[in-house]
Amino acid sequence: xxxxxxxxxxxxxxxxxxxxxxxxxxxxxxxxxxxxxxxxxxxxxxxxxxxxxxxxxxxxxxxxxxxxxxxxxxxxxxx
Numbered sequence: 001x002x003x004x005x006x007x008x009x010x011x012x013x014x015x016x017x018x019x020x021x022x023x024x025x026x027x028x029x030x031x032x033x034x035x036x037x038x039x040x041x042x043x044x045x046x047x048x049x050x051x052x053x054x055x056x057x058x059x060x061x062x063x064x065x066x067x068x069x070x071x072x073x074x075x076x077x078x079x
Contacts, residue, residue, distance in 0.1 A: 005036070005054045012048035024057065032057050 008019065016030040023029070034041055036055040043050070 010046035
């Protein structure tokens with residue numbers, strides 16, 4: 001498998017979630033960042049200077065994005 005992307009240099013205080021939100025406007029892609037950078041998987045907050053490999057991710061089409069905005073289903077134990 002060949003990954004193609006780029007390297008991102010973290011600033012102090014950033015997290016996988018905040019970087020995903022900055023790059024793709026969606027925190028859900030933090031999992032893609034974690035998978036591409038397993039050596040930092042235990043880091044909750046970056047100190048600055050860490051270099052993350054940023055994978056290429058497939059963004060949903062506009063139609064798919066609308067489906068993702070549907071209200072979440074309630075967990076059965078909360079009903």
